[in-house]
Amino acid sequence: MKTTPIIMAAGIGSRFGGGIKQLEKMGPNGEIIMDYSIYDAVEAGFDKVVFIIRKDIEADFKEIIGNRIGKQVEVDYVFQDINDIPEGFTVPEGRTKPWGTGQAVLCCKGVVKEPFLVINADDYYGKEPFVKLHDYLIQEHTLEEGASPICMAGFVLGNTLSDNGGVTRGVCETDAEGNLIGIHETSNIVKTPEGAAVKKDETLVPVDVNSLVSMNMWGLQPEFLDSLERGFTEFLSKQQPGELKGEYLLPIYIDELLKRGEVQVKVLKTDATWFGVTYQEDKEAVMEAFKRLIAEGVYSEKLYN
Numbered sequence: 001m002k003t004t005p006i007i008m009a010a011g012i013g014s015r016f017g018g019g020i021k022q023l024e025k026m027g028p029n030g031e032i033i034m035d036y037s038i039y040d041a042v043e044a045g046f047d048k049v050v051f052i053i054r055k056d057i058e059a060d061f062k063e064i065i066g067n068r069i070g071k072q073v074e075v076d077y078v079f080q081d082i083n084d085i086p087e088g089f090t091v092p093e094g095r096t097k098p099w100g101t102g103q104a105v106l107c108c109k110g111v112v113k114e115p116f117l118v119i120n121a122d123d124y125y126g127k128e129p130f131v132k133l134h135d136y137l138i139q140e141h142t143l144e145e146g147a148s149p150i151c152m153a154g155f156v157l158g159n160t161l162s163d164n165g166g167v168t169r170g171v172c173e174t175d176a177e178g179n180l181i182g183i184h185e186t187s188n189i190v191k192t193p194e195g196a197a198v199k200k201d202e203t204l205v206p207v208d209v210n211s212l213v214s215m216n217m218w219g220l221q222p223e224f225l226d227s228l229e230r231g232f233t234e235f236l237s238k239q240q241p242g243e244l245k246g247e248y249l250l251p252i253y254i255d256e257l258l259k260r261g262e263v264q265v266k267v268l269k270t271d272a273t274w275f276g277v278t279y280q281e282d283k284e285a286v287m288e289a290f291k292r293l294i295a296e297g298v299y300s301e302k303l304y305n
């Protein structure tokens with residue numbers, strides 16, 4: 001069965017200093033984080049890659065990674081555009097930003113017709129979650145009537161924190177079988193000597209460092225794109241006139257479906273260490289992390305020999 005990772009690479013990292021952080025070189029031979037994610041995905045069994053990008057970065061994107069990856073695996077591109085909205089709606093005057101991750105993934109409708117994975121371009125997830133999500137996507141599932149199978153990687157909170165500031169994480173609540181009950185978006189989680197805490201002004205509220213959190217790594221079936229399309233129409237119909245910042249976000253829509261009993265979400269725990277570039281200061285730590293992984297034999301120095 002064919003399976004595809006969809007890589008969301010349309011955003012610009014404002015906290016990173018305004019550059020296109022997805023295209024920052026991190027490996028010893030100019031590799032970017034996406035190189036390692038794609039390598040791990042192909043190794044896990046995925047056999048096609050779809051990039052979601054903006055039209056204005058297409059040339060740079062293909063030069064830095066797309067043309068190179070196209071020699072290793074089948075590649076396709078879709079473009080997120082603020083004007084790509086359902087018939088009957090118009091973009092409010094003055095709005096400049098696209099409509100969020102839900103709209104981004106919806107751009108893949110008509111291109112992706114197989115089980116697929118959704119990941120962020122600027123996140124390193126480790127090898128294990130790619131294997132777990134791929135294997136879940138190709139299995140047969142016995143679900144409650146009317147529910148569609150979804151899976152997500154559940155990272156241990158302590159493996160996802162930054163040394164350079166607070167982070168926002170979706171803390172997962174699960175049942176005894178590992179099915180998702182809900183995701184609680186929690187802002188400004190910082191490292192502490194005891195583990196982790198939510199920083200509110202000058203107060204630290206401890207949080208369980210072993211909690212499972214979502215890092216926006218989802219496994220979905222092709223029919224989900226039809227549902228996502230219906231959800232986008234519902235989202236736009238509820239927007240106030242002149243709304244300039246509303247976003248149709250993938251995890252929020254999945255949570256809505258979960259509450260309506262239309263999906264069952266399996267949380268696949270992983271002990272992999274996540275890292276990424278949230279702050280400019282994170283770049284050096286990420287480069288050091290890849291050096292360690294190469295030294296440990298996880299990757300060869302030249303990723304694609």
